[in-house]
Amino acid sequence: MTIPKGSQAFPRAEYLRRLSAVKTEMESRNVGVLLVLDASNITYLSGYTIPSGYVPQALVVDAEAEEPIFILRRCDAPAAMHECFMEQHKIIGYPEVLIGNPDKDGYDAVIGFLNEAGLARRSLGIEVASLPAATLEKFKSRLPEARVVDCTKLVTWLRLVKSDLEIEVMREAAAISDATMKRASEVIRPGVTEADAAAEIAAALIRGANGKPGTALKSFYLCASPRIGTCHIPWTGDVFRDGSQINLELGGTRHGYSAGLMRTFSIGAPSERLRRIHEAQVEGLEAALDAVRPGSTCSEVANSFYATLRKHGFDKETRCGYAHGIGWLEPTASLKDGDTTELKPNMTFHLMLGNWIEDDFGYVISETFRVSGSGAEVLTNTPRKIFEI
The missing domain is CATH 3.40.350.10 (Creatinase/prolidase N-terminal domain)
Incomplete structure (x- = not known):
């Protein structure tokens, strides 16, 4: 048989x-x-x-x-x-x-x-x-x-330009990302171990959203104090404490397609430094999304972000995004200065604004978006805030 x-x-x-x-x-x-x-x-x-x-x-x-x-x-x-x-x-x-x-x-x-x-x-x-x-x-x-x-x-x-069918699958993956970030906001608490929070995050990524389960578990990164200057480090057995900051990157997956999402958490009131970088990066994120339209280039989108960030006295050394879909990273177009790839409808990107400023300090926020006929359709739908616990 x-x-x-x-x-x-x-x-x-x-x-x-x-x-x-x-x-x-x-x-x-x-x-x-x-x-x-x-x-x-x-x-x-x-x-x-x-x-x-x-x-x-x-x-x-x-x-x-x-x-x-x-x-x-x-x-x-x-x-x-x-x-x-x-x-x-x-x-x-x-x-x-x-x-x-x-x-x-x-x-x-x-x-x-x-x-x-x-x-x-x-x-x-x-x-x-x-x-x-x-x-x-x-x-x-x-x-x-x-x-x-x-x-x-x-x-x-x-693969860079998706079909409408692929976009629907990306939307399903994005819904899982949103549901998982919400679950993270419910389980990250003082006294909870990083491992226990990670277990709940993994369960949410697999459980899925809207009756559609995650079909794979991609690596996710839970970078908590004092490791918030790192970008790709896993959880530990340590516990969250008052004053801890947590930088979380995750992504739901459907049939191989992922939708990345990053948010920053603060147990207690965020520091003045964290608040300032957050406000600058959200403004830069919105400027980048405003620059997205068919015919514009990856470089133009990236430089809209960089210029806005620099107005606030910050910079970001790494690129601010990449083509996104099967296997997470699609190694083609990058949202960075000098990439002249022209945007077309149904391209999808992870606008990845993780910013690791010092060895011991960083901040993350990101969205997955689709290039629409006239601008950007953001597929993820999580509040653009520091999650204050």
């Missing part, structure tokens, strides 16, 4: 639309076969969300075939059959002998498939940045008649 198909995140037509866009780009680069290796790109083109990419796997997109072929570890093949939109015979599991083998690995199975399927003489696009140099050389030596083309971000850039 084979495992039944699960409920699909998107209709078949949506995946075929995405594949059609990929094939158009392949044609422009004279690529006949594309090996998609990046886990988020595999999710985008197939619906597969399982974190099995710690061993070799590849989605093979043939420009002449309607559906791709997914080659992965045999024990993970049933999960792919369950999640992916493709017919089950398009899922190929390679044997366990290729795991932990010093001489061969799953990419040997991919090379074998290309030879057996008659694809070894076609121009071959590979996400080269996802491969060790030795593995790339293996592809070239074992497929001597293939013209290898670096297609590292071919799919990634196509």
